[in-house]
Amino acid sequence: MQLLNINDETSELETVVLGQPHSMGKTPNLEETYDAKSYENVTNNSYPQEDDIIYEMTCFEKILNDHKVKVLRPRILKDCNQVFARDVAFVIENKVIISNIIPDRADEQEAYKEIFDMISFQDIYNLPEKAHVEGGDIILCNDTIFCGVYKGDDYSSLKTARTNAYAIDFLKELFPHKTFIDISLKKNDKDPKQGILHLDCTFMPVGKNKAIVYKEGFINLKDYQFIVDFFGKDNIFEITQQEMYYMNTNIFSISPEVVVSEERFIRLNKFLEEKWNLTVKKVPYYEISKMGGLLRCSTLPLKRKK
Numbered sequence: 001m002q003l004l005n006i007n008d009e010t011s012e013l014e015t016v017v018l019g020q021p022h023s024m025g026k027t028p029n030l031e032e033t034y035d036a037k038s039y040e041n042v043t044n045n046s047y048p049q050e051d052d053i054i055y056e057m058t059c060f061e062k063i064l065n066d067h068k069v070k071v072l073r074p075r076i077l078k079d080c081n082q083v084f085a086r087d088v089a090f091v092i093e094n095k096v097i098i099s100n101i102i103p104d105r106a107d108e109q110e111a112y113k114e115i116f117d118m119i120s121f122q123d124i125y126n127l128p129e130k131a132h133v134e135g136g137d138i139i140l141c142n143d144t145i146f147c148g149v150y151k152g153d154d155y156s157s158l159k160t161a162r163t164n165a166y167a168i169d170f171l172k173e174l175f176p177h178k179t180f181i182d183i184s185l186k187k188n189d190k191d192p193k194q195g196i197l198h199l200d201c202t203f204m205p206v207g208k209n210k211a212i213v214y215k216e217g218f219i220n221l222k223d224y225q226f227i228v229d230f231f232g233k234d235n236i237f238e239i240t241q242q243e244m245y246y247m248n249t250n251i252f253s254i255s256p257e258v259v260v261s262e263e264r265f266i267r268l269n270k271f272l273e274e275k276w277n278l279t280v281k282k283v284p285y286y287e288i289s290k291m292g293g294l295l296r297c298s299t300l301p302l303k304r305k306k
């Protein structure tokens with residue numbers, strides 16, 4: 001049986017890896033943080049507690065189970081934050097690409113060994129060391145793949161710059177039949193209102209042909225315009241800076257009809273339900289958002305129905 005099949009963000013989900021809330025280790029100090037939201041919450045003494053993270057992820061898992069999705073989990077590593085499965089690897093068609101993730105998070109990858117062992121060698125791609133990419137920057141829309149990227153000269157001094165142009169060139173060679181659209185994202189390691197960690201923090205397809213977008217997250221207006229033209233103006237829901245800050249784009253689709261969202265995303269949820277006729281399953285995920293990711297970031301989908 002084919003284990004991998006991913007071509008978009010919303011087709012009916014069959015198998016997913018959900019990150020792991022257990023044994024996430026102690027609260028980092030400021031120097032140990034590597035995203036702006038964690039930086040802010042460590043500064044304000046509001047970094048989340050493990051019990052709350054366990055509670056929130058359990059609520060999410062229950063929704064996945066209720067929808068008969070097969071949920072796999074990475075092995076628990078001692079004192080290691082494994083909440084954000086998304087960035088560790090990503091699936092395109094029937095191949096899994098092992099991310100060259102920020103070194104601060106490299107330990108997380110070994111916990112997926114048992115899962116990757118189920119996949120045949122020829123379907124697992126490793127990238128050269130210089131190619132940096134994380135799953136949060138890769139968004140699939142069938143023949144088109146949107147890639148968050150940062151091309152500035154200060155790339156290596158920014159902890160929130162995770163995907164480089166070299167990695168995208170590499171992906172283009174691996175998937176020559178796909179069109180790759182690279183999208184430069186604003187970066188800021190300390191202020192979560194001014195920078196975008198991954199593409200999925202500023203843009204997300206939903207339903208059949210619709211998308212949620214935060215316009216100010218892009219360095220080039222033409223990239224925003226491309227997305228609007230791609231989906232059509234009427235199929236775009238624009239979010240505010242405040243909504244971006246709470247990660248409103250980072251919801252997760254179980255099917256074109258059903259999406260999992262955060263219970264506090266009042267304006268978004270109402271719009272999705274009333275205007276786009278989607279079923280919105282609401283979970284508490286506020287504490288997790290303080291670590292720079294939300295629902296999509298906690299998942300690594302392996303298989304969606306064609």
Ligand SMILES: NC(=[NH2+])NCCC[C@H](N)C(=O)O
Binds near residue numbers: 035137
């Ligand atoms: N796909 C995402 N947006 N993932 C969020 C990851 C957050 C995590 N704290 C990091 O900095 O890597």
